[in-house]
Amino acid sequence: MSKVILQIDGNNFYASCEQMIDPSIKGKGLVVLSNNDGCIIARSSEARKMGIPMGQPYFKLKNKLTQLNINVRSSNYELYGDISNRLMQLLRKNCEELEIYSIDEAFGTIKRPKGKCLYKWGKDLRALVYQNIGIPISIGIAETKVLSKISNHLAKKIQTNSGIFDIGIIQNKDHYLNQIKVDKVWGIGKRMSIWLKNKGITNARELRDMSSEQIRKKYGVVGLRIQNELKGNLCIPIKETSSDQKEISVSRSFSYPIDSLEDLNQAIIKYVLIASAKLRRYNQLSSAITIFTNTNTHSKDYYRSEATGKISVPTSNSKIMIEKSLSLTKEIFKPYKNFIKAGVILHKLQSNKYNQTLIFDSQNIKEELYRQRLDKTIDNINLKNGLDTINWGSSMMKKEWLPRREKLSRIKTTNIENIPTIYAN
């Protein structure tokens, strides 16, 4: 028995989620838009076949989508999050270890009985997931993470594999690795693939076989790890328990440009409230905040500004964070600029279990406890009734610049009971 790595993901995840809760669009062309209805970030396989590209701005393709009778949805992260949780729970039951890598993707491990292909095992899991969750998945099986990604890619690409591929059972993988373009290898991005192509390296097999010394010189341990994983040596381990988050960021584009400090302040307050609620949900504290804003990246006089401030006592308190943020906002604001986006990043996160705060005098302790209770009460009410039920007065004044979500599916998704369950037979 040897351990193998599995890479499992939901096919066209956002599109599949939308189709699952609304059977009327099943089997039809469908695209899902990013926040602010900006770009196309997911396509059903039907839309893909009709030639709709990924990542394109919505406004450029609006007419074409109408002509082709393709359905359009704004992204609905509450829904995708709910479905993702159910998917991951089911996968956890069926793997030995599981690392949740993103909303639609996980790495897992199981034992391989000596010399046995795991295609049948994958097929059963795939059927189980479809019956219980209603989402089609793909499964790639291999010795390492990088190879399991490639295996998953082949599972999707080659029709006869029907969503499952076990490259780990294949001794000589050259035939398959030759088919994988170098920029499709996990960890090889734009920059590295340009450098590799200039060196005549175009596919995964060539990357595996090239001089390690050259890679190490240019890309250090990061590059070497990728190459080693291609050779079948596990270098990137499975992280089962997601260690505490290192930072939390909340940013949004506005539906139209803003140019007043007042508007910017309101946006920032809004984002700080979301971020600090997240922080409390993770039982973490932060001791540094970055605020940033920028004008249109596509315009000639693009302007971006950011400022970071420390908080002397690590906190998760909304009020303290808002005060800090507003003083930072004043620093980064410039008049006569049309800002189209702003955001907040909390860093230096730590668990609130080990909160070694400064010694408070009794009055401060009282205030701190009061603040914590207040935050908690607000969080609980908002969790039950939606994010905006109770909010800080200052973030309520104007909302016209909030992001667009015009094509949101109407189904109420914050309630898990509304998600249909599909039973076998």
Add this chain to the structure above:
DNA sequence: TCTGGGGTCCTAGGACCC
């Protein structure tokens, strides 16, 4: 007119200490 959002890891270089 309209081009997303939220993360991680690594490295180089500065500040500081002994």
Add this chain to the structure above:
DNA sequence: TCTGGGGTCCTAGGACCC
């Protein structure tokens, strides 16, 4: 007159991921 060198911690920024 000659003015070291290694370690650690922090930060900003690059590159990549979904």
